[in-house]
Amino acid sequence: MIPAAFDYIRAGSAEEALAALAEHGDEAKLLAGGHSLLPLMKLRLATPAVLVDIGRLDDLSYINDAGDHLAIGALTRHRDVETSALVQSQAGLLAEATSHVGDPQVRHRGTIGGSIAHGDPASDLPSVMLAMRATLVARGPGGEREIAVDDFFTGFLETSLGDDELLTEIRVPKMPDATWGFQKFNRRAQDWAIVGVSAIVNNGNSGVGLVNMDSTPVRAAGVEAALAGGASASDAAEAAAEGTNPPSDLNAGPEYREHLARVLTRRALEAAGR
Amino acid sequence: MEVTVTINGDSHSHDVEPRTLLVHYIRDVVGLTGTNIGCDTSSCGACTIHVNGESVKSCTMLAVQADGQDLLTIEGLADGDVLHPMQESFRQCHALQCGYCTPGMVMAAVSLLDENPDPTEREVRIGLEGNLCRCTGYHNIVKAVLHCAEASS
Numbered sequence: 001m002i003p004a005a006f007d008y009i010r011a012g013s014a015e016e017a018l019a020a021l022a023e024h025g026d027e028a029k030l031l032a033g034g035h036s037l038l039p040l041m042k043l044r045l046a047t048p049a050v051l052v053d054i055g056r057l058d059d060l061s062y063i064n065d066a067g068d069h070l071a072i073g074a075l076t077r078h079r080d081v082e083t084s085a086l087v088q089s090q091a092g093l094l095a096e097a098t099s100h101v102g103d104p105q106v107r108h109r110g111t112i113g114g115s116i117a118h119g120d121p122a123s124d125l126p127s128v129m130l131a132m133r134a135t136l137v138a139r140g141p142g143g144e145r146e147i148a149v150d151d152f153f154t155g156f157l158e159t160s161l162g163d164d165e166l167l168t169e170i171r172v173p174k175m176p177d178a179t180w181g182f183q184k185f186n187r188r189a190q191d192w193a194i195v196g197v198s199a200i201v202n203n204g205n206s207g208v209g210l211v212n213m214d215s216t217p218v219r220a221a222g223v224e225a226a227l228a229g230g231a232s233a234s235d236a237a238e239a240a241a242e243g244t245n246p247p248s249d250l251n252a253g254p255e256y257r258e259h260l261a262r263v264l265t266r267r268a269l270e271a272a273g274r
Numbered sequence: 275m276e277v278t279v280t281i282n283g284d285s286h287s288h289d290v291e292p293r294t295l296l297v298h299y300i301r302d303v304v305g306l307t308g309t310n311i312g313c314d315t316s317s318c319g320a321c322t323i324h325v326n327g328e329s330v331k332s333c334t335m336l337a338v339q340a341d342g343q344d345l346l347t348i349e350g351l352a353d354g355d356v357l358h359p360m361q362e363s364f365r366q367c368h369a370l371q372c373g374y375c376t377p378g379m380v381m382a383a384v385s386l387l388d389e390n391p392d393p394t395e396r397e398v399r400i401g402l403e404g405n406l407c408r409c410t411g412y413h414n415i416v417k418a419v420l421h422c423a424e425a426s427s
Contacts, residue, residue, distance in 0.1 A: 001314050008275060008292035008338055038334050039316055051292070055339060103404025105319060105382065108328040109335065189403035
């Protein structure tokens with residue numbers, strides 16, 4: 001399978017990438033590690049006229065301790081996130097979930113920013129962002145802006161990033177004492193999750209994000225509310241599918257996904273010590 | 275677009291279409307056909323090579339992305355007639371049946387041991403989750419990787 005033809009621009013800096021986006025608008029797509037975009041292009045489900053390769057912007061690959069949060073450059077590869085001692089100690093849920101993305105080859109190339117900006121409800125990392133209440137930083141022609149994760153995922157493979165904006169940084173609150181659980185249910189190793197759950201409990205506050213339970217990554221708000229009200233893990237998990245609209249595909253229909261969401265949420269909460 | 279890469283220590287330069295996949299470049303342009311194309315959807319791992327020392331599925335990378343990078347394919351693993359220890363372990367442990375997945379499996383296994391020189395059996399199985407063997411010959415493949423790790427320690 002070969003992608004449709006496109007013009008290729010290799011950006012030497014974030015400014016060059018933004019200039020290319022400004023010029024080509026919605027005709028252009030950003031290429032980071034390529035492990036979400038290239039498969040879609042090979043299937044001709046995506047046919048951008050222009051590819052702006054940001055894969056060499058090494059200054060956007062970093063993991064920094066920024067006081068109350070970790071600042072992770074959007075082009076940091078999954079492999080670097082999962083093996084980072086800083087991420088492991090301050091955001092263990094993110095390190096664990098990242099180690100379940102794809103397979104080792106995918107994690108050598110794929111980037112945290114690429115995975116999140118792709119906005120795929122079947123991806124693992126958006127659920128972590130929701131559970132940990134991350135902040136996404138975007139750079140555009142007007143400068144930089146912060147986007148709360150709850151305002152980021154707007155539709156199927158759509159985010160609130162503008163056509164002229166570049167996701168530059170992911171800010172994850174430091175939670176060294178948090179307990180957490182990550183559950184991913186699939187039939188074969190390396191498959192996408194049929195359903196997945198990220199759950200974290202930090203200082204009595206809980207966050208629960210769901211994988212593949214709607215057209216966007218979604219928060220299990222009912223579970224969080226039940227936990228805040230003192231419910232047990234198993235009682236709170238009963239609310240896992242509330243308000244969701246799960247997809248139907250070869251692997252599972254909506255009812256089965258709702259069942260999985262409840263079971264996996266309970267397991268994730270139990271792993272988190274609830 | 276002009277692309278220059280180092281493959282198995284040799285420099286190659288060609289003018290390629292931006293949409294050329296790296297695996298097609300390696301096989302059809304450079305003529306190194308040891309790297310196989312299996313699923314073509316980044317699932318099976320048959321096309322695994324090393325880019326700057328790390329395992330990568332070459333069907334999910336553009337040749338233009340590899341410009342200036344250091345690539346290693348299965349042809350570059352042996353030292354002349356002396357097999358790489360992983361190849362030797364695959365031979366010793368009979369870790370191949372039809373052989374189609376073998377180049378990718380070997381390249382993934384070498385990368386795995388580079389990152390984790392002394393893995394448990396479970397770590398080997400998880401570390402090779404990106405490579406499929408349709409003969410289902412996993413048992414001896416895992417044995418070969420463990421054998422290689424032991425022989426190298």
